[in-house]
Amino acid sequence: MNQIKTVCVYCGSGPGNNPRFVDAAIALGKAFADNNVRLVYGGGSVGLMGAVAKSTLDHGGSVTGIIPEFLRARENALTSVQEMIVTPDMHERKRLMFERSDAFVALPGGIGTLEELVEQLTWQQLGRHSKPILLANIDNFWEPLLSLLSHMRTTEFIRPTLPINVLMADRVDDILPRLRSAVAGKPAAAKELAPEVARRL
Numbered sequence: 001m002n003q004i005k006t007v008c009v010y011c012g013s014g015p016g017n018n019p020r021f022v023d024a025a026i027a028l029g030k031a032f033a034d035n036n037v038r039l040v041y042g043g044g045s046v047g048l049m050g051a052v053a054k055s056t057l058d059h060g061g062s063v064t065g066i067i068p069e070f071l072r073a074r075e076n077a078l079t080s081v082q083e084m085i086v087t088p089d090m091h092e093r094k095r096l097m098f099e100r101s102d103a104f105v106a107l108p109g110g111i112g113t114l115e116e117l118v119e120q121l122t123w124q125q126l127g128r129h130s131k132p133i134l135l136a137n138i139d140n141f142w143e144p145l146l147s148l149l150s151h152m153r154t155t156e157f158i159r160p161t162l163p164i165n166v167l168m169a170d171r172v173d174d175i176l177p178r179l180r181s182a183v184a185g186k187p188a189a190a191k192e193l194a195p196e197v198a199r200r201l
Contacts, residue, residue, distance in 0.1 A: 004179050006064075007032065008040040008101035010116045011048035012109035013075050021108045022051050024138045027172040028107070029055025035176055036061075040101045042093070043067030043084060044075030048107050053078050064100060068093050094119065103132045103179045108141040125162050132182035134167035134175060142168075 015022050025048040032039050039056045042049050043065030053063050063081040068090055071077075077084060087093045094116060106117040120133050135142045152158045167182060169175045 004037060004102045004176065004183060006038040006040050006101050006103075007176075007179065008097050008104045009052055009107060010104065010109060010113045011041070011052060011107035012113055013042070013044050013049055014047040014110070015051070016048070016108055018108075018139055020139050021048060021141070024136060024172050025051035025107055026055040028052055028105070028136070028175060029057075029061065030059045031172060031176055032056050033059035033061025037176065038062040038064060040064045040066065040097055042071075042075070042097075043077050043081075044071070045078035046076050048109065049075070050078060052107070053081060057081065066093050066096050066100075098123075098129075101131070102183070103134070105134045105136055105175060105179075106142070107136045108138055114145070121164060121166065125164060130165075130186065132167055132179050133165070134169055134179060136172065136175060137168055137170050140170075 009028065011025060012021075029039065029052045031037075033056050039053060039061065041053055041063070044050055044067065045053070053065065056063050057080060064083040064085065065078055065081045066085045066087060067075065067077050068087045072086065085096060087096065098120070104117070104120050106113060117133070120131075123129055124131070124133060135145075137143070149158065149164060158164065167178050169178055
């Protein structure tokens with residue numbers, strides 16, 4: 001059985017206006033540390049990004065931050081992580097985040113979070129990888145996106161032959177079990193996107 005050893009978390013560089021968003025990020029960081037799962041994330045120390053990373057570290061976990069040079073100051077790169085990778089641009093950042101992760105979780109966030117999430121959904125839909133993707137639907141944050149996906153399906157822009165395999169969890173406690181269940185029995189090769197392929201996407 002495959003194991004979830006590293007999880008990439010996409011989330012906001014701000015905290016949002018609902019305290020449950022920050023609470024969820026902190027709880028997720030603790031869950032990673034408690035389960036010996038390395039966090040891969042965008043490298044910042046602010047907002048939900050900072051909350052999940054600091055919580056992982058505070059509870060004895062391991063963190064890889066990946067941040068483009070132009071965002072180091074803006075998102076106040078978290079220097080206390082075990083590994084910080086500075087990339088020349090966003091494309092390299094996203095490629096490395098993909099390569100270093102066994103699964104993806106989207107906490108609440110803004111346009112950047114949505115863009116990263118949708119890119120992984122697109123690659124998955126096109127058969128470029130089968131790593132699990134999960135929406136942390138804290139206080140129903142992702143319901144508008146789910147409605148949009150349903151609308152796209154109804155209007156036949158998402159064809160029946162192109163499934164969207166997105167996992168859902170309303171509670172942080174359910175995130176790792178659902179990711180692990182999704183990879184159980186799946187051959188390791190099925191998850192992979194070759195680096196040369198990723199560079200062309």
